[in-house]
Amino acid sequence: MSESAFGLVGIYGGTFDPVHFGHLRIAEELVEILQLSELRFLPAGQPRLRHQPLASPSHRSLMLREAIRDNDKFLLDDREVNRVGESYSVESLHELKNEFQGKQIALCFILGMDAFLKLPGWYQWRELFELCHLVVVNRPGHVTAIDQKGLPPELRIECLHRWTDNAKKLQTLSSGYVFTAATTLLDISATAIRGCIAKGKSARYLLPDPVLDYIRVHHIYREGK
Ligand SMILES: Nc1ncnc2c1ncn2[C@@H]1O[C@H](COP(=O)(O)OP(=O)(O)OP(=O)(O)O)[C@@H](O)[C@H]1O
Numbered sequence: 001m002s003e004s005a006f007g008l009v010g011i012y013g014g015t016f017d018p019v020h021f022g023h024l025r026i027a028e029e030l031v032e033i034l035q036l037s038e039l040r041f042l043p044a045g046q047p048r049l050r051h052q053p054l055a056s057p058s059h060r061s062l063m064l065r066e067a068i069r070d071n072d073k074f075l076l077d078d079r080e081v082n083r084v085g086e087s088y089s090v091e092s093l094h095e096l097k098n099e100f101q102g103k104q105i106a107l108c109f110i111l112g113m114d115a116f117l118k119l120p121g122w123y124q125w126r127e128l129f130e131l132c133h134l135v136v137v138n139r140p141g142h143v144t145a146i147d148q149k150g151l152p153p154e155l156r157i158e159c160l161h162r163w164t165d166n167a168k169k170l171q172t173l174s175s176g177y178v179f180t181a182a183t184t185l186l187d188i189s190a191t192a193i194r195g196c197i198a199k200g201k202s203a204r205y206l207l208p209d210p211v212l213d214y215i216r217v218h219h220i221y222r223e224g225k
């Protein structure tokens with residue numbers, strides 16, 4: 001790495017209701033692909049533009065803690081859980097950028113294609129490109145990053161000169177690239193997991209056993225809860 005290169009820190013925001021192997025496998029692969037020094041999971045306290053989570057912010061955060069316990073690169077960032085009101089990613093990224101000031105770090109905000117497609121509805125979305133790189137992972141059932149015709153027009157135009165699949169490029173600027181990652185496609189969703197548990201069906205092998213144990217002990221997602 002040259003002296004002016006940026007070290008990369010991953011920020012993986014989500015509802016995590018609950019965290020599953022789709023999230024964890026992507027995170028693991030991105031640590032390798034981008035050579036992240038750390039990857040912070042950022043559970044949204046009150047997520048925007050979606051139905052509200054079934055599990056409380058503290059349950060979702062504690063399930064994440066269980067899931068990442070044995071991985072040295074994975075950290076839990078609770079700032080949005082502890083914040084009152086809706087969770088704005090731009091606010092968290094401002095805070096994180098200040099916290100890393102002087103450390104020659106570029107933040108990489110990770111999101112699946114379904115979330116990326118909704119970006120123009122996010123609070124002050126264009127500012128994100130000044131604060132971080134975006135790392136977009138494909139998701140079964142959604143357009144792929146290569147098929148940019150499927151993107152909302154304002155997003156396609158904003159990203160026109162930002163796309164890259166060269167991980168090294170992210171180290172040359174503190175923000176502004178949209179990186180597409182060839183991570184393993186896993187058709188796992190929290191919705192399907194909640195559905196299984198509500199019906200009393202097995203959700204095993206879709207998420208870590210300690211998270212399933214936590215769900216069982218705390219009676220989360222059961223029908224009528
Ligand atoms: N299987 C997956 N493959 C790729 N990206 C995923 C996958 N699951 C979740 N993501 C991405 O991870 C982020 C957080 O997702 P989230 O916590 O909402 O999980 P989810 O499975 O999409 O939940 P739900 O079914 O409740 O909407 C989002 O950017 C989402 O696109």
Ligand SMILES: O=C(O)c1ccc[n+]([C@@H]2O[C@H](COP(=O)([O-])O)[C@@H](O)[C@H]2O)c1
Binds near residue numbers: 013044087088111
């Ligand atoms: O900042 C916003 O306005 C905003 C709007 C929608 C979603 N997000 C963030 O996008 C991430 C993925 O969200 P979700 O709903 O797919 O779990 C999560 O970190 C959310 O806080 C952020």
